[in-house]
Amino acid sequence: MNPYKIVIIEDEELIREELKTLLVNAGYTVDCIINFEETINYIKLTSPDLILLDVNLPGQDGYRLCSTIRTFSTTPILFITGRNTTMDELQALTLGGDDYITKPYNIPILLARINLLLRRGMAEQTSTIEYKRIQLNVIAGTLATNGKEIELTKTELKIMYYLFKHTGAIVSRIDLVEYLWDNEIHIDDNTLSVNIMRIREKLQALGVVDFIQTKRGMGYKI
Amino acid sequence: MKFSDYMKDNQITLLICFSGSLFFSILLFFWGISLSEIILLWICFAIIVSFTMFGYFRKQQKRIQYLLEALDSLDKKYLITEIADKPETEIEKIYFRLLKTALKSMTDEVSEVRRLNVEYKDFIEQWIHEIKVPITGIQLLCENNKTEIMRKIITQTELIEQDIERVLFYARLGSVEKDYLIKEISLKRCVMEVLSQNKQFLIQSRVCVHTDSISDSVFSDSKWLCFIINQIILNSIKYCSDKPPVIEIKSQDMKDYVTLFITDNGIGIKPSEVNRVFDKGFVGSNGRMGRKSTGIGLYLCDQLCLKLGIGINIESKFGCYTTVLLHFPKSNHLNI
Incomplete structure (x- = not known):
């Protein structure tokens, strides 16, 4: 099975690390961004299959980052955020995000959404x-x-x-x-x-x- | 203003007129003016006085009538001083100024309180978003190191999350109309989301949920609807009986509307209390039996349903079951 590569853009260190562990356990290849000034270059360089993007980031907020990424890539972007007003959701989706999940997220739902975005079918196709x-x-x-x-x-x-x-x-x-x-x-x-x-x-x-x-x-x- | 009231207000003036004329008529009588002439004078004087007073009364009555009508036509009554014609008499000018100053100071006070309220609400919302970060951390930690203890910790965090969610929704209750997105949502998906949000807590409570007969979809806001369903399910578990809890959720198309039934086999609600469970702060006999009732959950549901146009009611048999029914209106013009 060809492992999908996911990039996590999240500034809380603990959440970043744990999310990484979780996704690695689920069979994905995971990269984390630590230096947020280099985000854009990094994404250009690695071209991941999916981006998990937090909205509250130091320096540049996730929405702006998302629209920047959209100028050069069509990689699916899944927003992860603590805010859950309709405005936030609308903003995330209109700026080119593919899906939106709120903290504290339910882990099966998170994994299901990731699966959906990566268009992976049901676990295996053997009947x-x-x-x-x-x-x-x-x-x-x-x-x-x-x-x-x-x-x-x-x-x-x-x-x-x-x-x-x-x-x-x-x-x-x-x-x-x-x-x-x-x-x-x-x-x-x-x-x-x-x-x-x-x-x-x-x-x-x-x-x-x-x-x-x-x-x-x-x-x-x- | 009635004429008798007006007379009462002016009784001193009348008295002075009367005693004055009495004094003068006695004086005139001693000067040798005949009684018939004096009576004539009395009649003339009485006519003058009554005409003047009646004229004043008419004028005042008209003015008051005008002010009352102006007040009536106003939506925000405190704007009366801005709407009414300029005052004419000196005394009215003073009253007018008085009223204006009082209203001004009141509006200042109100806007100050409103500002504080908004600030407080913003703070609460901000705080809720911040508290969610460590909760997410805990959840992920537990998920990655699953043991018996961690499962219990997840259960507890789920409960914390519930309470936080409730605070958030309470804070936002006043502005539901600014924060919703009506679209076609599947009831099944909504229920599933609620169940998986509370997975650990529900499994620990050893509850069985039947969800096979939910099939309809409705037009509503999924976030708020999930919150409502969540409150109802949590209540079902809170008020379970000794039997193993079973929750049956089903939906039914009733032609003009879609109804979602959430039935549990809990302790039920006494007939005398069924109508009051949606009241704010109502605890009831069930709540007082040490089940940590706050009387807020169903109140919030009711308020939200009102704002979202969902009908909500409860059917229950004490000691047997409780069913919460949610009625979603169907609208033809939404099926474009």
Whole structure:
């Protein structure tokens, strides 16, 4: 996978560094600008794929910087700011910004917006994942083994997808719940247990036993 | 001004006229003028006095009538001294000057208070933007070093954020009309945003949210709408019962408007209190049961809905459920 290069223009050191860590963990190449007088030259030189731009910067504010960048580049610009009046939003968008997110930002939303701007599709385009001779078809939403097939509900599919992505590792319940919440399924711990139980029943119908192991006090593992 | 009031004001003058004429008629009587002639004089005098007084009364009444009408036609009553005709009599001039000075000093006072108020509001807004920087820092730190403790810290910061947001929106309440952008927004997206804003807090509260039947989109301002939905959801969790909290959010197209239902399985609201929950500072029996109610959340919602043209009402069965309904008007001329 070709890593996208993101430039962070933010004057708060801690936020800059943490944002960098976050984006590096998410699989991007990240550059930070420390000397703000050189911003323009730097961007000209490196031509990044995306710019995260803070509005309150020393010297020149983000809006002006944005319109300067727009004179020579069409790189997507995502504004990050503490101000959230409609005027700010309008200004950001009319000056050539592509999107606008307010502090304190919600991290999944931030990542989703970045993804959207980089026009990266859904995580991967493979439709089936196989593990221990069980196939998970993400598009059809089914589990199959030995020629037999069974349908999953939306929630069950997401759970299975997450487990298939973390094969061999123990997935804690809270991680699983959080993942589901990030994917528009808002369930609690108990409902998760119910869903896992249903998946196990379905697996049993396929003739598979003990595919999902419960690690007491830790979580699930496949 | 009634004639009797006028007479009352002028009773001293009348008394002096009467006693004067009585004195003179006694004098004239002793000088040998006959009674019939004196009565004639009395009648003449009475006619003169009543005509003069009535004339004055008419004049004054006209003037007062004019002033009252001028006042009535004014939107800002304190501008009366600028609008009214110049005073004619000396005494009126003095009153006029008095009124003018008093109003002037009042407007000065008001504008001073207004200036302070604006300054204070600006300060609050500024402060809120500044406090957001360290909060963002905390959030990122927690996200990058996720552990059990960090999750709890995120929960707490989410709560702090809620409260800060509330301050900001309260400060801005007076100027909603200057700060909104009406466009077509998807209710689902709005609800999702609210849920993910409070993700940790909601997960920690072990709440289940059903959002499958939200499909409509409405014309509104997403920022304010998110704030309203947020307040409602937080309330649902605050007033949950012993049962595991479940929130059901759905939307329905009602032909002329779209309604968003937010139903919880919480403790509900007593029938006697349902109509008062939108009042500022209303706490109610639920709030007094140690649930840290401030009586501000729903008041803000109500005010915002009023300004955004959204209908809001509550249905509840005590001990069973509470549903908050938001009605978004549909307007044909928006579908160009």
